[in-house]
Amino acid sequence: MATRAGRLSIALLTAVLLGAATPAAADPPGAAGYAAIPLQVTGPDGAATDDLDTDYAMALDAVDTWWRTHWNDHFPGRYTAPGLAPAARAPGLYDAPAEQVYCGDLLLPEGNAYHCPIGGFLAFEVDLMLLSQQVGDAFVYVVVAHEWAHSMVSHLDPALVSEAYELQADCLAGAALQGAVDDGLLTLESGDAEEFTASLTAVASENEWGTVYVDANGQPQTETHGSAQERIDAFERGGTDGVRACLPNSVG
Numbered sequence: 001m002a003t004r005a006g007r008l009s010i011a012l013l014t015a016v017l018l019g020a021a022t023p024a025a026a027d028p029p030g031a032a033g034y035a036a037i038p039l040q041v042t043g044p045d046g047a048a049t050d051d052l053d054t055d056y057a058m059a060l061d062a063v064d065t066w067w068r069t070h071w072n073d074h075f076p077g078r079y080t081a082p083g084l085a086p087a088a089r090a091p092g093l094y095d096a097p098a099e100q101v102y103c104g105d106l107l108l109p110e111g112n113a114y115h116c117p118i119g120g121f122l123a124f125e126v127d128l129m130l131l132s133q134q135v136g137d138a139f140v141y142v143v144v145a146h147e148w149a150h151s152m153v154s155h156l157d158p159a160l161v162s163e164a165y166e167l168q169a170d171c172l173a174g175a176a177l178q179g180a181v182d183d184g185l186l187t188l189e190s191g192d193a194e195e196f197t198a199s200l201t202a203v204a205s206e207n208e209w210g211t212v213y214v215d216a217n218g219q220p221q222t223e224t225h226g227s228a229q230e231r232i233d234a235f236e237r238g239g240t241d242g243v244r245a246c247l248p249n250s251v252g
């Protein structure tokens, strides 16, 4: 059912993810409980998949292709794709703690995904990505698109970087995934909207963006990711209105 131009209308989407190399960003993905309507983000041939390796490869390809094609629609200069951390299973898909990936001095832990600004690469820990088996494989696409967005933002004029950079990444993830659907790189099928919602909800914080809270170590932290509703709103805004809607201070 390849609804080619289906909107990522996420009735509630919360988007994803985890940090820009800040381990504290890892909202414990307490997923389960989100019913798994089988997820079906598919490739152009319409074949549904539920295999992490296939979805991961497809997500990387679609998001990279979309940004490569559309970078100059929005920004000057040459498109620069992020690198991917070395890993045995697939580039970028590391299995901690067996595989040690460092971002500077930081050993990237299990259960999270990162854009490492120092090395200009992305890293996705397998245990996080396997949450897709609980919430649907749309999860894989949202995580990849979110981390990719952090990399894109790292190349922007600082005036275009939002203070709420995690929500900006969610917004750009929505823009890229909807853009990939519009370009025929990905196909949406029934159930996908629910899966996007579940995926985003699974990794959202209980705190609204900017909330100061005390973490498990008794340290004050400021919420950078935002609540499920905030992340859903951001993702939807990008999906509906595109990249420009994700940029602060843009003209027009």
Ligand SMILES: [Zn+2]
Pocket (backbone or CB within 6 Å): 016, 017, 018, 019, 020, 146, 147, 150, 166, 169
């Ligand atoms: Zn992030």
